[in-house]
Each structure stands twice: as C-alpha cells, then as structure tokens.
Amino acid sequence: GTVFAMEPKGAMIDIGAKTAAFMPLQEVSINRVEALSDVLQPGEVREFFIMSEENEDGQLSLSIRRIEYQRAWERVRQLQKEDATIYSEVFATNRGGALVRVEGLRGFIPGSHISTRKPKEDLVADFLPLKFLEVDEERNRLVLSHRRALVERKMNRLEVGEVVLGTVRGIKPYGAFIDIGGVSGLLHISEISHEHIETPHTVLNVNDQMKVMIIDLDAERGRISLSTKALEPEPGDMLTDPQKVFDKAEEMAARYKQMLLEQAEENEPMGVTLD
Known part of the structure; x- marks a missing residue:
C-alpha cells in the first residue's frame, strides 16, 4: 500500500481498492511513537x-505493528535457539522483577x-546482559535471566x-553458596570434607573467605559446583585445620588435575591397526 494522507488518529493507505484503507495510530509500530511522521x-x-x-x-x-510483532517473535525464537546473549535496557521494575524490551x-x-x-x-535505564528462559508467543511470555548470562560469561x-x-554468602542445610567473582557456586555438604558433617554451620560462617576448587561447570543450567574436600591433604583437615587446606590448595588441585588427565587417558579407546 501507499501512504497518501496523514491524519491525527491514523493514516489513509491506497491499496488499489475502491475505498482507501485506514491504519490507526496505535497500529503504526510495535514501539511507542508520538506521531505517525516518526x-x-x-x-x-x-x-x-x-x-x-x-x-x-x-x-x-x-x-504495521502486527507484522513487526510476528517478525519479533520469529527473531527471539531464533535467538533462543542459538542460546544467544542479548543486551537490553530495564524500563521498569515491579515486586516480581524487572521489565525490558527485546525486539520491541x-x-x-x-x-x-x-x-x-x-x-x-536502581536498575531502571541499566543495560543488562540476558539469556532466554522462556519464549512462548501463544501465552505472550518472554522470560529472561540476567544471572544465567553472568554465570556463562564467568564460566x-x-x-x-x-x-x-x-566468600560465603549463604548457608543451607545441604551446603553453602560461595560468591566467586560475582557469580554463585554451590559447595555441597558432601564436598566440604572427607569426614561426615552434620551441618555446614559447624564448619562455615557467612562472609568467610576461603579457597574452593571447581569440580563441575554446567553452563546450560547456570550452575557451578565447588569442593574443599578435594583440597584436603588429609581427610578431615577442613574440620581441624582449614588454613592448612587453603595453604596447600594449589598443590592439591594440581594432583586432582593430574588424576583427571590419567582417567581420561585410561578411558580413551585403543586404536586398532589392520594389516
């Protein structure tokens, strides 16, 4: 169609029919606009x-808005499929979280x-890195994660x-959440020491600074698993002498890496040569 007249409430469009078609102002764009001329x-x-x-x-x-709307959902579905990280500006917050616009x-x-x-x-007007959690056009639900984007970047x-x-940021019955440079990892109770522990509170306190070793990285779920058990020179050292564990952490980690390397070599399939 061809735009041939602009009016306060919309535009007249020549589409080759007997009567000109009309496009209301609210249908001009998926984004908020002040005037048609924008x-x-x-x-x-x-x-x-x-x-x-x-x-x-x-x-x-x-x-025009309906076309942009359809294309926007196609675009975000593609971005989710690619597991892309996007940047978007927070335009409002509410009790449940924050609101952003992605492709309109x-x-x-x-x-x-x-x-x-x-x-x-205070997040309003901040641009945040985000990952997609849910893209559902039928329910008009577009849910994103700032935490997952940061965890992936750190990972x-x-x-x-x-x-x-x-730094210990929180302690639960099943383990402690450790802040490592802006992202959180879980030190499960079973990974604190070789010795049995009734509760993490007997060994750790909130705001404790400590060395931990990364034993698993799950980027898809945004999870980092940590261990001090693997750093113990002797079983139970985290209970009796945690400073000794931290002093020898790098040495014990080197042994752990060597063990992983040897295990990988053992599991590597043997080559077969045929004459």
Whole structure:
C-alpha cells in the first residue's frame, strides 16, 4: 500500500481498492511513537497487515505493528535457539522483577534471575546482559535471566580443577553458596570434607573467605559446583585445620588435575591397526 494522507488518529493507505484503507495510530509500530511522521511519510510504499474485513463503508483496517510483532517473535525464537546473549535496557521494575524490551516485545526478568547488589529500583535505564528462559508467543511470555548470562560469561573464564577465592554468602542445610567473582557456586555438604558433617554451620560462617576448587561447570543450567574436600591433604583437615587446606590448595588441585588427565587417558579407546 501507499501512504497518501496523514491524519491525527491514523493514516489513509491506497491499496488499489475502491475505498482507501485506514491504519490507526496505535497500529503504526510495535514501539511507542508520538506521531505517525516518526514512522511513515506521505508517498511511502510498504507492507501492511489486514486486521479486519471491510466495515460498512467498505474500508479495511491495516497494521504495521502486527507484522513487526510476528517478525519479533520469529527473531527471539531464533535467538533462543542459538542460546544467544542479548543486551537490553530495564524500563521498569515491579515486586516480581524487572521489565525490558527485546525486539520491541516486553520481556520479564524474575527477581531470582537478577544478579546484582544494586537495589532493584536502581536498575531502571541499566543495560543488562540476558539469556532466554522462556519464549512462548501463544501465552505472550518472554522470560529472561540476567544471572544465567553472568554465570556463562564467568564460566567461559573458569575450568574444572581451578582453585578460586570465594566468600560465603549463604548457608543451607545441604551446603553453602560461595560468591566467586560475582557469580554463585554451590559447595555441597558432601564436598566440604572427607569426614561426615552434620551441618555446614559447624564448619562455615557467612562472609568467610576461603579457597574452593571447581569440580563441575554446567553452563546450560547456570550452575557451578565447588569442593574443599578435594583440597584436603588429609581427610578431615577442613574440620581441624582449614588454613592448612587453603595453604596447600594449589598443590592439591594440581594432583586432582593430574588424576583427571590419567582417567581420561585410561578411558580413551585403543586404536586398532589392520594389516
């Protein structure tokens, strides 16, 4: 269709029918616009989506927003398939989390997936790296994770068997959450020591600084598993002399890496030569 008249409430479009079609102002874009002239110009030829059948005057209603909406969902589905990291600006926050726009669509970041020490209200106008959690056009649900994007970025610089310095941020009956450079890893109770432990509280305190070794990286689920058990020179040292464990951490980690290497070599299939 060709734009031939601009009006306060919309635009008249020549689509080759007996009666000109009409596009309301709210249908001009998926994004909020102040005036038609921000998007359209008289004489411009472009695609329009037919929203409804002819009214009693024989006039069709058109939309550009519907086309942009369909293409936006196609784009975010593709980005999710590629497991892409995107950057988007927070335009509002609420009790549950933060709101952003992705390709013009409204997206939601749950509070549990926001990884920052800033008060949530102070995030407005911040650009955050994000990963997709849910893309559901039928239910109009676009859910994203800031935490997962940060964990993946951090994971790209980490490796299994590496010793890192961390701070205890939380203690649960099943283990402790350790902050390692802005992302959280789990030190499970079974990975604290070779000796049996009733509760992590008997060994660890919130805000303790400690050395831990990375034993697993799960980028897809955004999880980092940690161990001090693997760093114990003698079973039970985390209970009796944790400083000794931290002093010898790099030495014990080197042994752990060597063990992993030997296991990998043992599991490598043998080559067969045929004469």
